[in-house]
Amino acid sequence: MATEQQKQKQKEYEKYVKEITPTHSLPLNMAKAFLTGGLICVIGQWILNFAKNRGLDQEMAGSWCSLILILLSVILTGLNLYPKIGKFGGAGALVPITGFANSVAASAIEYKAEGQVFGIGCKIFTIAGPVILYGIMSSWFLGLIYYILKAIGVFV
Amino acid sequence: MNLPKQQGASSVALARPVFIQSAASIAGKKEGEGPLGNCFDMICEDPLFGTDTWEAAESTMQKEAALLAIGKAGLKPEEIRMVFAGDLLAQSIASSFGIAEMGIPFYGLYGACSTMGESLSLGAMAVAAGYGDHILCATSSHFASAEKEFRYPLGYGCQRPLSSTWTVTGSGACVLAAEPPSFTTDGDAMPLRQGRFCAAVTEITAGRLVDFGLKDSLNMGGCMAPAACDTIYQHFFDFGRAPSDYDAIVTGDLGMIGQKILLDLLDKKNIDIRQIHQDCGLLIFDSHTQDTHSGGSGCGCAAVVLCAHLLPNILSGKWKRILFVPTGAMLSKVSFNEGTPVAGIAHAVVIEQKQVS
Numbered sequence: 001m002a003t004e005q006q007k008q009k010q011k012e013y014e015k016y017v018k019e020i021t022p023t024h025s026l027p028l029n030m031a032k033a034f035l036t037g038g039l040i041c042v043i044g045q046w047i048l049n050f051a052k053n054r055g056l057d058q059e060m061a062g063s064w065c066s067l068i069l070i071l072l073s074v075i076l077t078g079l080n081l082y083p084k085i086g087k088f089g090g091a092g093a094l095v096p097i098t099g100f101a102n103s104v105a106a107s108a109i110e111y112k113a114e115g116q117v118f119g120i121g122c123k124i125f126t127i128a129g130p131v132i133l134y135g136i137m138s139s140w141f142l143g144l145i146y147y148i149l150k151a152i153g154v155f156v
Numbered sequence: 157m158n159l160p161k162q163q164g165a166s167s168v169a170l171a172r173p174v175f176i177q178s179a180a181s182i183a184g185k186k187e188g189e190g191p192l193g194n195c196f197d198m199i200c201e202d203p204l205f206g207t208d209t210w211e212a213a214e215s216t217m218q219k220e221a222a223l224l225a226i227g228k229a230g231l232k233p234e235e236i237r238m239v240f241a242g243d244l245l246a247q248s249i250a251s252s253f254g255i256a257e258m259g260i261p262f263y264g265l266y267g268a269c270s271t272m273g274e275s276l277s278l279g280a281m282a283v284a285a286g287y288g289d290h291i292l293c294a295t296s297s298h299f300a301s302a303e304k305e306f307r308y309p310l311g312y313g314c315q316r317p318l319s320s321t322w323t324v325t326g327s328g329a330c331v332l333a334a335e336p337p338s339f340t341t342d343g344d345a346m347p348l349r350q351g352r353f354c355a356a357v358t359e360i361t362a363g364r365l366v367d368f369g370l371k372d373s374l375n376m377g378g379c380m381a382p383a384a385c386d387t388i389y390q391h392f393f394d395f396g397r398a399p400s401d402y403d404a405i406v407t408g409d410l411g412m413i414g415q416k417i418l419l420d421l422l423d424k425k426n427i428d429i430r431q432i433h434q435d436c437g438l439l440i441f442d443s444h445t446q447d448t449h450s451g452g453s454g455c456g457c458a459a460v461v462l463c464a465h466l467l468p469n470i471l472s473g474k475w476k477r478i479l480f481v482p483t484g485a486m487l488s489k490v491s492f493n494e495g496t497p498v499a500g501i502a503h504a505v506v507i508e509q510k511q512v513s
Contacts, residue, residue, distance in 0.1 A: 010368060
């Protein structure tokens with residue numbers, strides 16, 4: 001079949017392109033991600049300990065920790081510094097709460113020109129939207145499983 | 157005047173040489189810091205070009221480049237019969253809003269990054285056919301508006317793959333005419349003429365859409381190289397020529413990866429252009445110091461390199477005949493998300509040095 005042959009040809013071309021395309025070094029990238037992500041978490045831990053030493057309980061201290069990290073990330077995004085951290089740290093800068101805050105703030109800045117409603121309103125979650133949707137959905141599923149297991153007596 | 161001639165399957169030998177009266181280029185700060193920094197007519201340090209949005213910035217840049225080209229030709233906007241212009245934004249808004257203010261009859265084009273080849277081809281055909289004494293061809297691209305259109309908000313922290321290219325902030329414009337540019341020293345006129353030498357478009361080969369099934373929009377060199385290969389091969393076939401008939405073959409924005417693929421693909425057809433091949437994407441940035449990965453890209457890339465680097469070299473006689481082949485990757489955010497492969501296109505334009513009396 002002609003289409004089979006075509007598919008075969010496309011596959012071969014894709015393989016060839018992949019072969020000659022340089023990629024980032026994985027071990028180096030992992031090391032940078034570990035360093036960046038680790039550093040963000042150390043800052044978080046420091047905030048947490050500081051808040052607890054001031055007499056806040058675990059939950060309250062945790063909230064302050066998230067709030068301050070988000071604020072820092074948003075400020076760094078506004079100063080155009082977070083993209084540099086993201087470029088260096090890759091997933092290390094993307095996964096912590098700061099990466100999430102960056103994706104929301106970056107969209108807000110970029111789409112501000114299109115107006116409060118159709119710009120910021122509609123597009124602020126362009127990048128973060130999927131995380132919110134599927135995050136909430138999976139927690140709902142986990143809740144359902146927990147409920148069923150509880151009903152049949154696995155959990156007491 | 158010769159008869160207009162259809163040549164081979166997809167080429168045209170123009171009825172008469174179409175002279176490039178003037179060429180203007182405006183580039184951004186990063187481009188100005190690159191290897192061709194000294195060649196641009198104007199470098200704008202402000203990425204917003206004095207406006208509030210990236211789109212308005214690109215429109216302003218294109219309008220300024222167009223006005224500069226018209227001025228260099230010693231003309232006024234009302235003396236331009238029509239404009240062929242395009243850009244990368246959805247519905248080509250940078251061109252339509254930029255050119256709109258000048259009141260010149262306007263044809264909007266979309267050929268992705270190959271648009272300069274498309275506008276030169278159409279403009280040259282219209283001039284050669286006698287449908288316009290002066291025709292303007294212009295394109296632009298802007299790093300920020302292209303990132304917003306095709307990728308992520310600028311402030312988003314992510315890693316670009318090494319195969320990706322850097323969209324050039326720049327706009328190039330040329331005025332085409334049937335008559336060779338004359339010597340003038342009045343006002344701002346700076347026609348594209350050096351002694352008795354001028355640059356002219358003589359032949360064109362229209363590109364086909366070539367789809368090799370690649371879906372990675374961040375490896376545009378890989379998507380466009382097969383199209384460049386197809387057009388260059390077709391051009392040689394239609395005119396019965398060989399690479400030795402050209403002093404340079406300059407592709408638009410294949411970048412490092414695309415260049416390697418193009419040379420490999422042409423090898424398979426027994427065509428070797430290694431000695432004379434150049435790529436605008438590789439000329440405009442220094443990939444080692446400017447962190448542009450595979451090279452420059454965008455409509456503006458081929459356009460500003462043509463106006464600021466290629467045409468002056470033709471005038472000076474360094475090259476007598478070149479094949480200018482801007483390459484484009486045809487995709488939108490929607491087509492990419494829907495998993496449609498990225499097709500490539502490349503339009504070839506032959507530009508020659510002409511001696512006039």
